[in-house]
Amino acid sequence: MSSQEEKKPSLEEEAHVLYLYETEKKIYQRRFVGFFRKLKKRSGIPLLLGYLLLPWLQIDGRQAVWFDLPARKFHIFWMTFWPQDFMMLAWLLIIAAFTLFSVTVVVGRVWCGFSCPQTVWTMMFMGVERFFEGGRNKRIKLDLAPWSFNKVWRKGGKHFGWLLIAFITGFTFVAYFNPVRQLSIDLFTFSAPAAAVFWTFFFTLMTYMNAGYLREQVCKYMCPYARFQSVMFDADTLIVSYDKARGESRGQRKKGSDYRAEGLGDCVDCGLCVQVCPVGIDIREGLQPECISCGLCIDACNAIMEKVEYPKGLISFTTENKLENGATHVFRPRLLGYGLALLVMVSVFAYTLITRVPLELDIIRDRSLLYRETSRGMVENIYTLRINNMDNQAHKYVINVEADQDFRFIGDSIVDVAGGEVYTHLVRLELDPGLLKRGNIDITFVLQAEDDEKMHDSEESRFIGPFIR
Ligand code: SF4
Ligand code: SF4
Numbered sequence: 001m002s003s004q005e006e007k008k009p010s011l012e013e014e015a016h017v018l019y020l021y022e023t024e025k026k027i028y029q030r031r032f033v034g035f036f037r038k039l040k041k042r043s044g045i046p047l048l049l050g051y052l053l054l055p056w057l058q059i060d061g062r063q064a065v066w067f068d069l070p071a072r073k074f075h076i077f078w079m080t081f082w083p084q085d086f087m088m089l090a091w092l093l094i095i096a097a098f099t100l101f102s103v104t105v106v107v108g109r110v111w112c113g114f115s116c117p118q119t120v121w122t123m124m125f126m127g128v129e130r131f132f133e134g135g136r137n138k139r140i141k142l143d144l145a146p147w148s149f150n151k152v153w154r155k156g157g158k159h160f161g162w163l164l165i166a167f168i169t170g171f172t173f174v175a176y177f178n179p180v181r182q183l184s185i186d187l188f189t190f191s192a193p194a195a196a197v198f199w200t201f202f203f204t205l206m207t208y209m210n211a212g213y214l215r216e217q218v219c220k221y222m223c224p225y226a227r228f229q230s231v232m233f234d235a236d237t238l239i240v241s242y243d244k245a246r247g248e249s250r251g252q253r254k255k256g257s258d259y260r261a262e263g264l265g266d267c268v269d270c271g272l273c274v275q276v277c278p279v280g281i282d283i284r285e286g287l288q289p290e291c292i293s294c295g296l297c298i299d300a301c302n303a304i305m306e307k308v309e310y311p312k313g314l315i316s317f318t319t320e321n322k323l324e325n326g327a328t329h330v331f332r333p334r335l336l337g338y339g340l341a342l343l344v345m346v347s348v349f350a351y352t353l354i355t356r357v358p359l360e361l362d363i364i365r366d367r368s369l370l371y372r373e374t375s376r377g378m379v380e381n382i383y384t385l386r387i388n389n390m391d392n393q394a395h396k397y398v399i400n401v402e403a404d405q406d407f408r409f410i411g412d413s414i415v416d417v418a419g420g421e422v423y424t425h426l427v428r429l430e431l432d433p434g435l436l437k438r439g440n441i442d443i444t445f446v447l448q449a450e451d452d453e454k455m456h457d458s459e460e461s462r463f464i465g466p467f468i469r
């Protein structure tokens with residue numbers, strides 16, 4: 001066999017094999033403190049504290065934010081929403097979505113990089129990891145090292161820390177649906193309802209998996225926002241960009257050398273921007289869907305630029321237009337469109353919220369009996385009034401009937417209904433058959449609170465009598 005035949009590459013070597021189920025390489029992120037890391041911390045901590053402390057806040061003797069599913073009431077600070085207010089929730093979600101779209105058009109994925117719970121929790125989990133296992137190089141070494149007491153306690157401590165944070169997260173989430181004080185007592189005395197225990201442990205497990213193991217893979221493969229956010233980008237959207245014209249050709253050089261004469265750009269190819277990246281990408285390869293715009297590579301590169309005494313900003317938050325033409329257009333049709341849509345929606349929502357009357361009246365006619373004749377020869381109809389006082393205050397309501405006939409009202413015409421109560425009230429209407437000109441008479445029940453003019457509602461019904469020829 002000739003030596004040329006011996007060197008012939010195998011079919012496998014020749015082919016470019018793409019494994020669809022390739023295992024993700026573990027990312028060992030290097031910690032680097034700079035402007036954007038501090039910003040990330042400052043934006044994440046208030047959100048985190050808000051999430052953890054909100055269930056403990058009490059207003060008017062109840063939990064300030066409490067989604068009481070069994071009673072179908074959503075308490076949000078001073079307001080209580082019922083299933084009837086579903087439209088408001090829908091508006092709120094649409095407003096949140098459009099706000100996110102508008103923000104994305106202007107500043108790209110800053111939500112992902114600075115405020116997304118996945119980012120905030122991953123940042124916390126990484127902090128615990130660093131506390132027990134040390135910096136990037138120590139973590140790599142520890143993973144490669146054989147099992148020893150040192151490795152066991154470090155790994156054990158990390159997982160204990162992760163599980164503790166995950167449990168607090170899961171518990172807090174469930175506390176938005178179950179009063180937090182009672183839930184804490186019930187959980188620690190093993191008397192909590194099965195559903196509360198299940199969901200607490202379910203969210204504990206999810207948090208542990210998402211922030212401990214899946215991390216950037218959630219952003220890459222699972223997050224729907226990551227999939228479609230790029231369609232909102234335009235050439236004037238702020239993105240994290242590497243200035244290729246300035247940086248290339250990248251390469252190492254001696255300090256003080258005339259690197260331009262050697263054909264080199266400003267990138268010293270130190271690789272720090274890749275090491276600090278939480279999703280493990282190289283921003284020098286251009287904008288990639290994985291980039292969460294956290295700006296950590298900017299911090300790292302600026303520090304390097306400072307060290308080698310080159311101008312900062314080789315990697316920066318900038319726009320495609322700024323890089324190519326030196327200018328960014330702030331006002332553009334897409335942004336104006338989103339802004340206008342947002343303005344309309346916020347106005348509709350605010351109007352609905354301001355004019356919302358937390359009262360609902362339902363009239364249920366006695367269906368088993370269309371009408372009955374009383375011993376006094378009157379025609380009588382029976383109605384059940386369902387008064388839903390969605391306000392947090394009790395009210396005294398006056399019931400009136402509006403019609404083109406004068407009915408005799410039998411039953412209490414003034415009722416007391418407690419805050420949040422659904423009160424059922426039976427009333428009877430009587431009419432002299434001589435006054436009954438038609439078989440049916442349209443009537444309207446009107447409910448008015450004595451102590452609050454805006455608390456009123458009305459509902460139409462019918463008075464049915466014998467058919468008159
Ligand atoms: S490339 Fe830079 S901005 Fe994008 S995720 Fe990585 S570190 Fe963050
Ligand atoms: S940190 Fe800056 S200089 Fe270093 S490799 Fe990245 S772009 Fe180049």
